[in-house]
Amino acid sequence: MRQAVIAGNWKMHMTCAEARAYAAAFLPLLGELPGDREVVLAPPFTAISALSEALAGSAVRIASQNVHWDDVGAYTGMISAPMLLEHGVSHTIVGHSEPRKYYSETDEQINLRARTAQKSGMIPILCVGESDSQREAGEAERVIRRQVDQGLEGLDPTQLVVAYEPIWAIGTGKTCGAEEANRLCGLIRGWVGYDDVIIQYGGSVKAENIDLLMAQPDIDGVLVGGASLDPAGFARIARYQVPVAA
Numbered sequence: 344m345r346q347a348v349i350a351g352n353w354k355m356h357m358t359c360a361e362a363r364a365y366a367a368a369f370l371p372l373l374g375e376l377p378g379d380r381e382v383v384l385a386p387p388f389t390a391i392s393a394l395s396e397a398l399a400g401s402a403v404r405i406a407s408q409n410v411h412w413d414d415v416g417a418y419t420g421m422i423s424a425p426m427l428l429e430h431g432v433s434h435t436i437v438g439h440s441e442p443r444k445y446y447s448e449t450d451e452q453i454n455l456r457a458r459t460a461q462k463s464g465m466i467p468i469l470c471v472g473e474s475d476s477q478r479e480a481g482e483a484e485r486v487i488r489r490q491v492d493q494g495l496e497g498l499d500p501t502q503l504v505v506a507y508e509p510i511w512a513i514g515t516g517k518t519c520g521a522e523e524a525n526r527l528c529g530l531i532r533g534w535v536g537y538d539d540v541i542i543q544y545g546g547s548v549k550a551e552n553i554d555l556l557m558a559q560p561d562i563d564g565v566l567v568g569g570a571s572l573d574p575a576g577f578a579r580i581a582r583y584q585v586p587v588a589a
């Protein structure tokens with residue numbers, strides 16, 4: 344059985360002090376989790392160390408919000424895998440639609456980042472997804488297929504999470520319908536060509552829709568932005584319950 348990955352992406356939110364306060368509130372609310380899921384938090388780089396210390400001894404794992412493909416070098420503003428590993432980072436988000444849009448990240452760069460992550464022993468959470476206009480033009484599948492083919496080239500699918508994040512659903516409150524999200528996740532699984540690859544859905548996930556999303560057979564977890572900033576809300580998301588089929 345695939346282990347679900349419930350990940351919270353804090354984006355550019357939370358100082359070290361706020362991250363410590365979050366952990367103190369979150370861990371008791373999270374309690375003991377069933378073994379069918381893993382919980383990951385992605386703070387900004389500056390709060391990784393503080394959060395990692397505050398979560399020590401818990402099962403919650405830490406992701407970075409990006410990683411450079413070289414270990415050292417003249418890359419102002421970047422951060423490398425050895426720097427992240429030193430602080431216990433286990434996952435790294437690559438190819439998120441925000442760096443794709445604001446910093447013009449390409450599928451080739453995203454692939455380099457993901458390869459480096461895997462070589463360093465981290466699990467890349469590789470994001471793919473179509474924009475509003477691409478969906479309206481009937482191009483969603485073609486766009487995602489290209490992102491999957493180029494972004495995943497040469498990667499080990501057993502050490503990978505793919506996040507399907509339709510851009511029009513990110514931070515907008517518009518969730519993709521659970522069945523449509525499941526359909527795309529199923530297509531992605533086929534394109535990856537490995538049945539047990541972990542595929543998340545992301546885009547306006549919240550406590551109110553998590554149970555329905557996680558009930559879908561091809562959705563193996565979620566990547567949560569806004570709703571992960573509230574410890575109680577994110578603990579509820581991590582404690583999702585899928586109704587048992589009669």
Ligand code: PGA
Pocket residue numbers: 352508512513514515516545546547548566567568569570
């Ligand atoms: P959102 O963000 O949950 O705030 O829509 C999702 C994401 O960017 O991964």
